[in-house]
Amino acid sequence: MSTAALMxxxxxxxxxxxxxxxxxxxxxxxxxxxxxxxxxxxxxEPNTHTCPVCxxxxxxxxxxxxxxxxxxxxxxxxxxxxxxxxxxxxxxNYFYPDVPKNYQISQxxxxxxxxxHVDVEVDGQTYRIEIxxxxxxxxxxxxxxxxxxxxxxxxxxHSAMDYNRAGTPLIEIVTKPxxxxxxxxxxxxxxxxxxxxxxxxxxxxSDARMEQGSxxxxxxxxxxxxxxEEYGLRTETKNVNSLRSIERALTYEITRQAALLDAGEKVxxxxxxFHELDGSTSSGRSKEQAEDYRYFPEPDLVPVxxxxxxxxxxxxxxxxxxxxxxxxxxxxxxxxxxxxRDVVSAGAxxxxxxxxxxxxxxxxxxxxxxGELSRKANDAGVELESVGMTPAQVAELQGLVDGKxxxxxxxxxxxxxxxxxxxxxxxxxxxxxxAVVSDDGALSEAVDAAIAANPDVADKIRDGKLAAAGxxxxxxxxxxxxxxxxxxxxxxxxxxxx
Amino acid sequence: xxxxREEVAALGRLARIELSTEELEHLAPQxxxxxxxxxxxxxxxxxxxxxxxxxxxxxxxxxxxxxxECLTAEQALSGAPAVEDGRFRxxxxxxxxx
Numbered sequence: 001m002s003t004a005a006l007m008x009x010x011x012x013x014x015x016x017x018x019x020x021x022x023x024x025x026x027x028x029x030x031x032x033x034x035x036x037x038x039x040x041x042x043x044x045e046p047n048t049h050t051c052p053v054c055x056x057x058x059x060x061x062x063x064x065x066x067x068x069x070x071x072x073x074x075x076x077x078x079x080x081x082x083x084x085x086x087x088x089x090x091x092x093n094y095f096y097p098d099v100p101k102n103y104q105i106s107q108x109x110x111x112x113x114x115x116x117h118v119d120v121e122v123d124g125q126t127y128r129i130e131i132x133x134x135x136x137x138x139x140x141x142x143x144x145x146x147x148x149x150x151x152x153x154x155x156x157x158h159s160a161m162d163y164n165r166a167g168t169p170l171i172e173i174v175t176k177p178x179x180x181x182x183x184x185x186x187x188x189x190x191x192x193x194x195x196x197x198x199x200x201x202x203x204x205x206s207d208a209r210m211e212q213g214s215x216x217x218x219x220x221x222x223x224x225x226x227x228x229e230e231y232g233l234r235t236e237t238k239n240v241n242s243l244r245s246i247e248r249a250l251t252y253e254i255t256r257q258a259a260l261l262d263a264g265e266k267v268x269x270x271x272x273x274f275h276e277l278d279g280s281t282s283s284g285r286s287k288e289q290a291e292d293y294r295y296f297p298e299p300d301l302v303p304v305x306x307x308x309x310x311x312x313x314x315x316x317x318x319x320x321x322x323x324x325x326x327x328x329x330x331x332x333x334x335x336x337x338x339x340x341r342d343v344v345s346a347g348a349x350x351x352x353x354x355x356x357x358x359x360x361x362x363x364x365x366x367x368x369x370x371g372e373l374s375r376k377a378n379d380a381g382v383e384l385e386s387v388g389m390t391p392a393q394v395a396e397l398q399g400l401v402d403g404k405x406x407x408x409x410x411x412x413x414x415x416x417x418x419x420x421x422x423x424x425x426x427x428x429x430x431x432x433x434x435a436v437v438s439d440d441g442a443l444s445e446a447v448d449a450a451i452a453a454n455p456d457v458a459d460k461i462r463d464g465k466l467a468a469a470g471x472x473x474x475x476x477x478x479x480x481x482x483x484x485x486x487x488x489x490x491x492x493x494x495x496x497x498x
Numbered sequence: 499x500x501x502x503r504e505e506v507a508a509l510g511r512l513a514r515i516e517l518s519t520e521e522l523e524h525l526a527p528q529x530x531x532x533x534x535x536x537x538x539x540x541x542x543x544x545x546x547x548x549x550x551x552x553x554x555x556x557x558x559x560x561x562x563x564x565x566x567e568c569l570t571a572e573q574a575l576s577g578a579p580a581v582e583d584g585r586f587r588x589x590x591x592x593x594x595x596x
Contacts, residue, residue, distance in 0.1 A: 030563050037566030046584040047574045051566070055574060066560035088551055095514055097588040144585060153592055160585035163574070292512055297551055305557040 004280070005259040009251060012223075012258030013183040019231055020178040020185055020250070021220035022129075024196050026171045026206050027139060027213070028071050033167035034138045035062030035105065035301075040169070042212050046162035054167035056101030061300050064089075068169040069112070071205035072136045073306055073314050075171050076113025078199055078321075079131045084112050086305045089136070089298040094291075097161050098140035106172075108295040111135035112304065118199075119323060120191040124341065127188050130176040139168035171205075177231065185221070186250040190243050193217050194347055195322060197243075201350070202319040210242050211383060217246055222267070223257045232257075233267040237281050240274050242383070243347070248279040256281070329353065333362035339370075346374060348384055351391055358395035364402075368394050372415055388419045397425040405435050409482045436485045440492070443476070443484060447492045450475040461497045469493050501530040 033040050036053035052060035076083050090108035116131035142165055147157025173196065181188040197215050201208040208215055222234035235257070237249045257267050272281040320328070329349065330340045333356070343349055348369045355365035369384065373394070377387040397414060400406045406414060406429060417428040429435055437443060450472045451458045460468040469490055476489045506526040510517040517525070568574075571584050580587035 032563050032565050037561070037564060038568050039565050045571060047571045047586070049568050050574045051568055055569075057577075063559065063561040065563055067563035069560065086557070093512070097586070097591065143591075145591075146582070156590060156592070158590055159588050160582045161588055162585050294509075294512055299552070302552050302554055302559050303557040 004256045005263070006252070006255040007258040007262060009183070009255055012255050015226060016223035016254075016258050016261065017179075017182065017226045017228075018185040018250075018254050019222050019224065019234075020175070020181065020189055021234070022175045022178070022189055022192060023218040023220070023236075024173045024193060025139075025216045025218075026075070026173065026196070026200050026208075027215075028068055028169040028171065028205055029207050029214075030065055030067045030071065030169055032065055034065055034068055034136070034169035035167055038167065041164075042207070042214070044164050047164065049164040050166070054100070055163055056099075062105065062298075064301060064304065065169060068136065069304060069306070070314060071169070071203070072112050072134065072171050073311060074203050074318065075173070075200065075205060076116065076134050077311070077315050078203055078318055079113065079116040079118055079134060079173065081113035081116030081131055081134060083306060083311050084110060084114070084304075085308075086110075086303055087112050088303045089301045090295045091298050092137075092293045092295055094293055096140075097159065098143050098166070100141065100161075100163055100166060104138060104140065105298055105301070106137035106295075107135035112306075118192070118195060120188060120195050121323075121341070121344070122184050122187045122191050124337070125184075127178075127181060127184075127191075129178055129188075129192050132174045132176045134171055134173045137170050137172060139165050139170045141166035185254065186247040189217075189219060189250055190247045191345065193246055194243050194345070198322060198347070198349070202322075209386075211386065213239075213241060216241055219246055219250055219253075221250055221253050221257070223254065223261060225261075232261070233269045235267065235270055235272050235281075237272045237274050238284065245274060245276060245279075249274045249281055252279055252281055325349075333366070335362070335366065339366065342370060346370060346384060348374075351385060351394075354391035355394045355398075358392045360395040360398040364398045365391075365394060368397065368415075372412055376415070376419060388421070389415065393418055393424050400425055400429060404485065405429060407436050407482075407486060409477075410434050410436060413482075434483065437480055437483050440488070443480075443489060443492055446476045446479050446484065447472070447489060447496060449479065451493075451496065458497055461493065466494070501526055501533060 030040055032038060033054055036051050038049050038051050038054055041049060053062055073083055087107060087110035089105050091103040092106045092108070093103045095102055111133035113134040114132065116134070118129050118131065119126050120129060141161050141163040143153070144160045144162070145151050145153045145156035146160060148155035153159070175192075178188065193215070197208045197210065200206040200215070206214055217240045218236055218238050219240055220234050220236045222232040224230065224232045235253055237253060240246050240249050253272070260267055268283070271284040273284050274281050326340065326344060326349070330337070333352070335343065343352060343366060346369075351369050352362065352365045355369070356362050373387050373389060374384060377384045380387065397411055400414070401408065401411050413434060414425050414428050417432065418425055422428055423431065454472060454475060457468050457471045461472070472493050473486055473489050477484050477486065503522045503526045506522055506529060507517060575581045575584070575586065578586045
């Protein structure tokens with residue numbers, strides 16, 4: 001998809017210092033849209049969640065959703081921002097059919113929250129991310145491009161618009177330039193977006209589902225020769241919609257820009273599109289002329305002036321800050337720092353917490369989520385939480401293992417069936433007859449058969465070489481199709497040959 | 499302070515309003531006059547005077563987060579010049595060169 005020259009990542013970072021800027025859009029989970037009472041719900045038949053306000057029909061007037069303002073303030077507070085005493089909405093004017101009014105209601109120079117910071121951790125090192133602002137706005141509708149290749153806007157004959165999403169409350173969170181992350185830049189960006197996702201979920205202000213676009217990231221990056229102060233020209237890769245893609249897109253841009261600079265060429269200041277297939281980016285709109293959106297204060301809305309009492313009351317509703325929570329869970333769960341770090345970067349903290357709450361030991365919960373289930377999620381290319389097994393089901397599975405109904409090997413088979421949608425672990429065990437055999441009669445027969453089939457091994461065990469028992473246990477397990485209680489099999493072998 | 503005809507033409511382009519040369523000649527001085535007038539108001543408004551943002555002396559006009567009935571797709575699309583599969587059909591967005 002791309003023919004751009006790339007520099008090796010290590011070489012690029014040896015010469016250039018990346019500077020990041022991240023814009024994250026969070027869709028709020030309010031019941032209704034930002035400025036009208038239409039239901040705020042993902043999907044739906046096209047144009048069934050609209051009204052004259054979100055369709056931009058003449059004579060309709062917006063009214064601000066109080067809950068959305070509350071969510072904006074809580075996000076601002078959680079990001080250690082100042083909350084404006086007085087701020088306004090503004091019209092951002094542009095002509096594109098996904099905004100039916102020909103302007104988006106946003107905030108311009110008076111964001112509701114500003115000057116914050118958060119810390120993220122990558123490989124044991126803490127990076128402080130300064131937050132420039134968090135402002136309120138409305139989402140656009142969805143366009144279907146028809147007649148071009150693979151639904152792209154380029155080459156399309158015409159487009160078809162669904163305005164169900166138009167007017168969905170959005171909070172845009174913008175960082176100050178992030179400097180000094182060196183070769184960790186893509187990982188820091190990923191960790192920051194993961195942290196934001198977890199934060200808005202903990203605040204319960206968003207569904208925080210990246211695969212449905214409820215958290216989206218525009219990633220800006222520029223390079224400057226190491227040691228130089230002034231920033232280079234930047235590119236903005238739009239709508240990067242998974243944590244993995246953020247890391248890939250930035251890695252790609254760094255190696256592409258480095259190759260350009262090294263060849264004495266200029267980086268074009270432009271927006272770029274990310275391609276999931278090969279991890280490349282391609283040129284979009286040129287930003288050489290600064291865009292002129294003719295912002296002006298929204299005349300249809302009066303200012304928002306949150307009282308300090310309200311702000312302080314909302315401050316008391318904030319969840320435990322992520323770093324503090326991690327420390328508490330680390331102590332509760334008894335994980336090593338390394339184990340905890342992996343759990344955090346895999347986005348498995350909530351899943352393990354819920355699994356433990358459902359009754360599983362922490363180490364067992366970690367083993368399933370970070371092992372088998374992470375592999376399955378990776379193979380399927382989905383986030384861990386969407387893998388198809390709930391924390392309650394994982395706890396149920398571990399309960400079956402602890403109760404010796406199944407062993408680890410059978411548990412992995414059970415996972416396959418649960419992921420295939422065949423019911424919960426107990427149901428699957430029941431329906432498939434996957435329970436471990438620990439009935440001595442059946443096991444004893446199998447052990448006798450294994451001894452008879454492997455006389456050399458049996459002799460070794462008789463001579464005291466107990467390590468050889470493994471071969472016989474393997475033979476029994478094979479015969480019992482993995483459904484034998486391995487501990488009991490070992491005991492029987494030693495009894496018979498001891 | 500004078501607003502040039504080029505600037506007015508650029509504003510027209512941004513607003514998708516086609517302006518003939520005659521209209522530019524006519525409108526540019528008028529817009530310029532309005533700006534001059536506003537500038538004079540700012541001269542007398544001292545720092546103790548808050549910028550007027552809205553004719554209504556109100557703030558925090560909010561709506562409770564309660565769902566209201568939506569239009570049906572048929573109603574929503576009833577004024578659309580063209581419809582395709584329950585969606586508003588719109589002309590090609592990018593020009594040939596894009």
